[in-house]
Amino acid sequence: MKKSIAQISIIFMIFTLCLTIVPQTSFAAEVRNEQYATGVYSLAFPQLVNNDNLQVQDKINHDIQLFLMKFMQPDGKVKPEEAKLTYEVHYLSNDLFSIEFTAYTFWGGAHGQTISTSFNYDLKTGEELKLTQMFDYKPSEINKAIFAHCEKNSIPLYNDFKGITQYPSNFYLTSPTTPVLVFQQYDIAPYSSGIIKVELK
Known part of the structure; x- marks a missing residue:
């Protein structure tokens, strides 16, 4: 029994040493798609994941959440009859993140309104460019x-x-x-x- 425990300990030490020696590679920034639907609202939006700087990642994701809240609570307007938000990531690297939101709302009348809003971020600083x-x-x-x-x-x-x-x-x-x-x-x-x-x- 003592011999088995000693062998296991040595194997564990070797495994730990290997993990220490292997160079750590940084994760590439990615976008995770999210969906949300309630009442007249249908939303598709991204959440940034795997960015090296978690503070920057949280800041950008928070900005997106604020944009969604503003879309669902338009100033000085009654509730629309239909509201749909989609997005497209036009560019994503470990340095830059560029996204376009397309918001369609229908308030009644002859036609709805479509608005395109884009955001461009420096993924090292979180600054909107x-x-x-x-x-x-x-x-x-x-x-x-x-x-x-x-x-x-x-x-x-x-x-x-x-x-x-x-x-x-x-x-x-x-x-x-x-x-x-x-x-x-x-x-x-x-x-x-x-x-x-x-x-x-």
């Missing part, structure tokens, strides 16, 4: 891209739209160097043009 922090596009370059995109795709703009007057705040990333600007319905074009997405190259 702005377009002007990451890129140095001139307004003239952005306007050129908008008009070229709409002309190529036959998207009608407002007749009096001459270009942006301030830098857009709503964008997502398809790569660390490729932003896509998002313009809501009615921003620069009539409702029939829908949400307009312009890639900057």
